[in-house]
Amino acid sequence: DIQMTQSPSTLSASVGDRVTITCRASQSINSWLAWYQQKPGKAPKLLIYKASSLESGVPSRFSGSGSGTEFTLTISSLQPDDFATYYCQQYNSFWAFGPGTTVDIK
Amino acid sequence: EVQLVESGGGLVQPGGSLRLSCAASGFRFSDYSMNWVRQAPGKGLEWVAYIRSDMTHYADSVKGRFTISRDNAWNSLFLQMISLTAEDTAVYYCAKEGGFHKGSVFDIWGQGTVVTVSS
Numbered sequence: 001d002i003q004m005t006q007s008p009s010t011l012s013a014s015v016g017d018r019v020t021i022t023c024r025a026s027q028s029i030n031s032w033l034a035w036y037q038q039k040p041g042k043a044p045k046l047l048i049y050k051a052s053s054l055e056s057g058v059p060s061r062f063s064g065s066g067s068g069t070e071f072t073l074t075i076s077s078l079q080p081d082d083f084a085t086y087y088c089q090q091y092n093s094f095w096a097f098g099p100g101t102t103v104d105i106k
Numbered sequence: 107e108v109q110l111v112e113s114g115g116g117l118v119q120p121g122g123s124l125r126l127s128c129a130a131s132g133f134r135f136s137d138y139s140m141n142w143v144r145q146a147p148g149k150g151l152e153w154v155a156y157i158r159s160d161m162t163h164y165a166d167s168v169k170g171r172f173t174i175s176r177d178n179a180w181n182s183l184f185l186q187m188i189s190l191t192a193e194d195t196a197v198y199y200c201a202k203e204g205g206f207h208k209g210s211v212f213d214i215w216g217q218g219t220v221v222t223v224s225s
Contacts, residue, residue: 043215
């Protein structure tokens with residue numbers, strides 16, 4: 001089974017900050033990597049698929065990069081609506097989520 | 107509007123059974139694979155089960171106890187759960203596959219239904 005890790009587990013940031021979250025896979029997943037945003041009490045929301053493709057309707061301040069085993073999600077200028085938990089997901093072999101990264105207010 | 111609405115959650119005793127439903131609307135249901143994903147209280151996301159036509163896959167944690175099925179005529183997805191334990195307590199989400207262009211990501215999610223296993 002493919003295992004996913006994320007770092008950091010928690011990130012404290014301010015509005016306007018550039019934020020980067022890292023996701024690693026235990027083996028190569030090519031570019032079959034997605035990022036989701038989840039707010040408390042809500043369902044996850046797809047942000048990025050195929051490592052770097054922006055889902056329709058998602059603000060352009062979100063971007064994804066990477067391939068193989070190492071990936072990043074970047075928020076270029078953090079907005080108040082972006083404080084949430086972010087999960088990466090591999091879909092190269094079945095599906096597995098990372099443990100999540102919570103972005104909170106500094 | 108593309109929408110998924112889960113139902114059927116509730117409180118069940120250990121060893122009991124429950125059947126979850128997910129009603130789909132706003133898209134051609136039969137064209138897409140569907141999934142169930144769960145989230146235990148305060149924990150992360152865990153993929154549970156997948157169905158495409160007659161092909162199904164399950165997470166090891168539920169294999170042999172959960173059965174995913176669908177009724178394309180009624181645009182509905184189901185999850186039959188038996189031999190439930192406290193470790194199955196979670197919010198259960200149904201999720202639609204993204205399709206050919208996006209691959210098998212989950213692009214639409216329901217609001218979730220809560221399953222609590224407790225005596």
